[in-house]
Amino acid sequence: MIRKTPLDRRTLLRLAALAAADHLSAQPPKQDPGAAGRKAVLVTLGGIRRQETFSLEGVVNIPRLANDLAPHGLFFPNVMNDGVTAHVNTISSIVTGAWQQLDDWGRHAPRHPTLFTYLQKQRHLGAADTWVVTSNKAVTRNIGVGANVILSKQLMVEAVERIILGQSPRRILVRDAVRDEMKAIMLAEYERIGWTMPSASRNVTDALVGGLTDFFDGPEGLTGGDEFTFVMAREVLRRLKPALMVINFSGVEVAHSGTYSLHLAGIRSVDMLCYRLWQFLDSEPSFKGRTTMVVMPEFGRDPDGSTTNGFFNHRTDTKICRLTWMLALGDAVREPRVEERTISHIDVAPTIGGLFGVDCKQADGKRIDGFAI
Amino acid sequence: MPSSARVEVAKELLDKLPRTFLPVLNQQLKDWDLLFPAEQRPIRATLDYLGRLDDSEREALLSPVKALEKRMNLPGWTAAKDHLGIEDTSVLARSPLYPEWRVEVEKLFDNINASVELPKSNKVVVSVLPAGLPLESAPLWPNLARRGRWIQLDRSFRSGLDAMVTSLARRPAAPDSEPVEHTWVLESVSHFSELADSPNWTVLSYEALAAARNEFRRRMNEIEKDLRSADETFDALRHVKIEMLLGPHLEADRRIREFIRALFLSGNGAVLFNNSFVQWGASEILRRAEPQALVCCFGIRPKLKPFSSLVLFEDQERANPVKEEPDPAGSLVDIQLLCDYVFLTTERLSNYEGRTLHIFAAADSDVILVVAPPSFPSLPSHDATVANITDMAISWLAA
Structure with a gap:
């Protein structure tokens, strides 16, 4: 069996300790914004193995997370997914705090209340304050019950398909045609492609059109589905300033087709996008000093040599598939450090709920010690 | 006997097999001519082996998988079901006992394979x-x-x-x-x-x-x-x-x-x-x-x-x-x-x-x-x- 060495404990601790020393001396004391002023952004990344990320060989794929973000954050190297290692089930489990066993196409709502529901009921937040922006088309309104749910990448897919299949007056896949097709679908047919926007308004539409325009005409240039998800999420954050946003990137899932180089490119892309997202949150007055960002893969992938064809899939009952990591940044981080004890995906909802003063009563997970709640 | 010769399975034996095995086995028997010789030989050898065991030996071998099946809340697959669709597989895979089931199935086949002689080549x-x-x-x-x-x-x-x-x-x-x-x-x-x-x-x-x-x-x-x-x-x-x-x-x-x-x-x-x-x-x-x-x-x-x-x-x-x-x-x-x-x-x-x-x-x-x-x-x-x-x-x- 070919084995890769995970980033060892000592290296992680050294990395965190060195950075923390620099960081702490330069930081002003934190002011507690109180539950009412807090905001949280939860980012899930699809299936990524530790060996391609937080390991001696893999750290090269995540320079921003490992070198620029982790030293300022609370890093959990041992996060166990004890549920069904499929996308909808895992994301549902994360946002409910209880392991879900649903069909993986997002047709059914989770069997427990979500973080969105708790926030709406206990904090009386409206839909405008809770958003899901996702690259994965199966993460539907059923998972984000009560929240605004934008399937950003699906909008691009729809536009591209309509042009390819001759269902649009636009015939060729060029930038302007795709942008115009996306805009047309977004303004007139967003519900048909699975979006739900209970807080739809002129402001919301302006934010979304702004995101679309930024994506096509902005300085970042035109790239893939995760980049579009990032730009849309950033635009919603900038203009609408929600209290809670869940962002899902899924570009790494190109692994299912067996192209390892593209899978690695997907990891490098989300590494950069998480960095840019944190830069944005840490510089925007509405978010700076009051926002916690949590980044976590949904699960790993299968081990090399498994009968399920290794990194292509994520369905083995193995540590490589189930064990992943989590990085928390910002408001809830008392001091940067590596927290080695094992936590699980279902601990995230009660913990984020705690930041907002919300009790996720039906969650099976526990609040994670170490967060400044 | 050439590997392609059809295999006959006694109904009594089929009735004694774990029910999660039946759809796949039925499919293999139905599509026997589409199997490669290397697939046909172990199926034949396995069924021959199971057929030769007396009831208590067979039950001892199969009971761990059957016991798990009873706790898995599986759909009502009949003995005639001849394939598992994505939905069936999904039901199986979503069961909290699925990982345990996989382990027991692997153990079972390890035991059977250790008792069955098949030709090997470089x-x-x-x-x-x-x-x-x-x-x-x-x-x-x-x-x-x-x-x-x-x-x-x-x-x-x-x-x-x-x-x-x-x-x-x-x-x-x-x-x-x-x-x-x-x-x-x-x-x-x-x-x-x-x-x-x-x-x-x-x-x-x-x-x-x-x-x-x-x-x-x-x-x-x-x-x-x-x-x-x-x-x-x-x-x-x-x-x-x-x-x-x-x-x-x-x-x-x-x-x-x-x-x-x-x-x-x-x-x-x-x-x-x-x-x-x-x-x-x-x-x-x-x-x-x-x-x-x-x-x-x-x-x-x-x-x-x-x-x-x-x-x-x-x-x-x-x-x-x-x-x-x-x-x-x-x-x-x-x-x-x-x-x-x-x-x-x-x-x-x-x-x-x-x-x-x-x-x-x-x-x-x-x-x-x-x-x-x-x-x-x-x-x-x-x-x-x-x-x-x-x-x-x-x-x-x-x-």
């Missing part, structure tokens, strides 16, 4: 990187190199590849083996498809299968977001007539035809990317057909185009004015790991483990990596020609 697997890769950009096969030995050739491997494959395919067949167990070639672009001149060569070319791949891709792209739609599409693809899409070499052989269908239906990028087709095809061929010799010729895949690449099951050429470009650097990264996977597949298959000679070569390079089993006589200690390596491989297959 094997050779050749993995070939295409010309045009940036070989200087990274060490070749870093994971495998620790397990093998580099051999210097007198010239680049490309010059001897045709002769090597032809010699492997034309070597005398092993006694009691069938032609489909002799030599398989999986290739990205059609080359050996044109050279294959006997039933002992089975060649599957990604390029030559374009019509069938495109048809499968088109239909898969139409799957709506639910299990029913996926099951319906897959059911339709199980029955779609693919004969005319396969070309003259393959259309006549029903077993190969159905192998290709199953390969395309099993995912893992086989209808999307040339190198995934070669690797996943190799994995399935090794598992199912167990040929003595297998040659995997990887290729260079194109770069993904903007926009088109979002719809993976679509034809990149359709409606996209961007010219298709090869991606040699990305292909090299892909193939390096896929070569590892070909090797690892042989490590976990009992009929290949410890008896497979692996040759890893790059068309443009004059060194090859050889990973030989411990019982292999000896590797050349000095420079060699591709012909020397070929002779060594053929001797190993005959041993």
